[in-house]
Amino acid sequence: MLDIRFFDLLTGSVKTWEIFLISRLPRLLAILCTGIGMSVAGLIMQQLCMNKFVSPTTGATISSAQFGILLALLFAPGSTLWGRAAFSFVCAVLGTWVFVWFIQRIRFKDVVMVPLVGIMFSNIVMGVTNYLAYKYEMTQALSSWLVGHFSTVIRGRYELVWLTVPLVVLAFVFANHFNIVGMGKDFSQNLGVPYDLVLFMGLTIAAMITASVVVVVGSISYIGLIVPNIVAIFKGDQIRGTLVDTALFGAVFVLVCDMIGRVVIYPYELPIELIVGVIGSILFVGLLLYRLRHGRKAVRLGKAAKKTGGAA
Amino acid sequence: MFVKEITKRYDGKAVVDGVSFEIPKGKVLSLIGPNGAGKSTVMGMLSRLIARDSGLVDFEGTEITRWKSRELSKRLAILTQANNVQMKLTVRELVAFGRFPYSGGRLTQEDNEIIDRTIAYMELGDFEEQFIDELSGGQRQRAYIAMVIAQDTEYILLDEPTNNLDIYHATNLMRIVRRLCDELGKTVILVLHEINYAAFYSDYICAFVNGKIAKFGTVQEVITKENLSDIYKVDFEIMQIEGKPLSIYY
Numbered sequence: 186m187l188d189i190r191f192f193d194l195l196t197g198s199v200k201t202w203e204i205f206l207i208s209r210l211p212r213l214l215a216i217l218c219t220g221i222g223m224s225v226a227g228l229i230m231q232q233l234c235m236n237k238f239v240s241p242t243t244g245a246t247i248s249s250a251q252f253g254i255l256l257a258l259l260f261a262p263g264s265t266l267w268g269r270a271a272f273s274f275v276c277a278v279l280g281t282w283v284f285v286w287f288i289q290r291i292r293f294k295d296v297v298m299v300p301l302v303g304i305m306f307s308n309i310v311m312g313v314t315n316y317l318a319y320k321y322e323m324t325q326a327l328s329s330w331l332v333g334h335f336s337t338v339i340r341g342r343y344e345l346v347w348l349t350v351p352l353v354v355l356a357f358v359f360a361n362h363f364n365i366v367g368m369g370k371d372f373s374q375n376l377g378v379p380y381d382l383v384l385f386m387g388l389t390i391a392a393m394i395t396a397s398v399v400v401v402v403g404s405i406s407y408i409g410l411i412v413p414n415i416v417a418i419f420k421g422d423q424i425r426g427t428l429v430d431t432a433l434f435g436a437v438f439v440l441v442c443d444m445i446g447r448v449v450i451y452p453y454e455l456p457i458e459l460i461v462g463v464i465g466s467i468l469f470v471g472l473l474l475y476r477l478r479h480g481r482k483a484v485r486l487g488k489a490a491k492k493t494g495g496a497a
Numbered sequence: 498m499f500v501k502e503i504t505k506r507y508d509g510k511a512v513v514d515g516v517s518f519e520i521p522k523g524k525v526l527s528l529i530g531p532n533g534a535g536k537s538t539v540m541g542m543l544s545r546l547i548a549r550d551s552g553l554v555d556f557e558g559t560e561i562t563r564w565k566s567r568e569l570s571k572r573l574a575i576l577t578q579a580n581n582v583q584m585k586l587t588v589r590e591l592v593a594f595g596r597f598p599y600s601g602g603r604l605t606q607e608d609n610e611i612i613d614r615t616i617a618y619m620e621l622g623d624f625e626e627q628f629i630d631e632l633s634g635g636q637r638q639r640a641y642i643a644m645v646i647a648q649d650t651e652y653i654l655l656d657e658p659t660n661n662l663d664i665y666h667a668t669n670l671m672r673i674v675r676r677l678c679d680e681l682g683k684t685v686i687l688v689l690h691e692i693n694y695a696a697f698y699s700d701y702i703c704a705f706v707n708g709k710i711a712k713f714g715t716v717q718e719v720i721t722k723e724n725l726s727d728i729y730k731v732d733f734e735i736m737q738i739e740g741k742p743l744s745i746y747y
Contacts, residue, residue, distance in 0.1 A: 235583065296583075361597065361601070361602030362602075364586075364594075365594060365597060368584060368594075371546050371577040372577075374545065374546055375546075375570060375574055375575050375576075375577075375648075376594060376595075376597045376598055377565075377567035377568075377571075377597070377598045378566075378597070379566065421590070421628060422584050422585040422586055423587070423590045425602070426590075
């Protein structure tokens with residue numbers, strides 16, 4: 186563990202700059218991309234599926250991405266990061282499509298059924314992944330992708346995660362389309378929005394964002410579930426208006442979790458997945474209790490509060 | 498706009514069976530009939546939301562499925578019964594969606610003026626910044642209608658708009674429908690369950706029984722004791738109130 190001080194950077198020590206550029210800066214960028222990407226992916230999935238409990242974790246996207254990595258390890262052992270990413274992309278997109286196709290066909294009456302089915306589906310995919318990993322003695326190699334962590338993020342091995350940036354920009358461009366599709370098929374058709382096309386495009390974007398994070402960092406749960414929900418309580422569901430907040434909040438959330446993970450057992454560090462899991466589950470329970478107590482009432486901020494006299 | 502011999506089958510059973518009629522322009526037309534008569538299915542086919550098995554829906558000289566979806570959505574708007582009420586959108590944001598066919602989400606100055614006017618027209622000004630999931634059923638329905646009005650189409654299709662509304666809100670809604678026709682010159686097509694609302698507020702009535710048209714004509718022509726008894730299989734009495742034939746059934 187090396188100390189890098191801001192002052193050393195200014196004085197221009199070559200060694201400090203090297204460490205900064207090889208390890209510290211990539212780690213920071215990876216954290217930001219992960220936070221932004223996962224929360225935006227969750228936001229898109231929740232809108233398109235019309236269900237607040239759908240996310241890359243509860244929609245089988247993460248587990249499918251991991252399955253893709255396993256396939257890459259099995260069938261193309263010498264593949265590069267980008268090669269594995271390609272496998273992971275394809276599987277994540279297919280897995281998400283299958284899940285959404287399934288929930289659209291079944292049409293559950295209870296909204297909680299949708300994430301439950303997603304979790305079950307996700308566990309099946311994970312089960313197959315684990316079975317194959319055991320059978321071909323890949324568990325060790327795969328473990329790095331099962332628990333998300335930033336400790337192996339260095340220059341040359343993480344750049345793939347930058348893919349999240351153009352994808353998030355794309356999501357922003359089509360934010361209104363996603364909103365309208367989230368209002369239902371008839372609603373979209375009335376406004377001349379091609380429902381199926383936008384649905385599949387949106388899911389593909391969300392799955393690709395997720396896969397590019399999973400390939401570099403590994404599985405990170407909860408962010409895609411919690412962050413969009415918390416932002417929606419304050420800001421509502423209009424994606425154009427909430428996407429930037431969701432992305433920023435996601436980035437800050439992961440950054441804080443990472444700092445906690447590095448401090449708790451200093452000088453060692455805990456994997457980010459563990460910290461996010463602990464904090465995320467507490468927040469999630471809090472969120473559920475809040476919903477129970479306040480119904481679906483929103484917390485009002487700023488302009489809206491003045492106009493309506495500050496409800497709730 | 499007219500339909501010719503449209504048919505829709507579910508599992509081999511014809512729900513709508515060879516229906517043809519012309520929609521009178523600039524008038525209010527109500528589709529009535531018992532449950533399962535095919536009113537909503539006809540509405541779905543009129544608005545391209547439901548695919549036909551056979552027949553023709555002509556909209557301004559062109560078969561409706563040949564229209565570009567975006568272009569059609571500037572001329573014909575439909576509000577269905579099932580709307581997502583979970584979404585946390587403000588009334589204003591919802592109404593703004595009505596401008597989507599025109600500006601694709603980037604609201605122009607003109608769009609904002611239309612949204613303002615529509616909100617004022619529907620008397621939604623007091624809660625335009627409120628989320629739709631916090632509104633009462635009547636307010637929410639008005640917000641959805643406002644969105645359809647902001648869409649600024651010549652034809653407005655409303656599928657059972659008075660459903661789940663109390664008498665006060667349902668009556669207000671029907672008055673709005675009348676105003677849309679009289680003040681803004683819209684052609685409004687409704688699916689209604691309440692015969693008296695249909696009789697009092699529409700110009701024409703089309704009555705369905707078993708997927709076929711039982712009667713089509715002006716209100717006075719259709720709303721008679723004999724017709725209604727035939728259509729609904731219960732006894733009716735008709736009274737003339739304010740020149741409209743209102744019915745009592747028991």
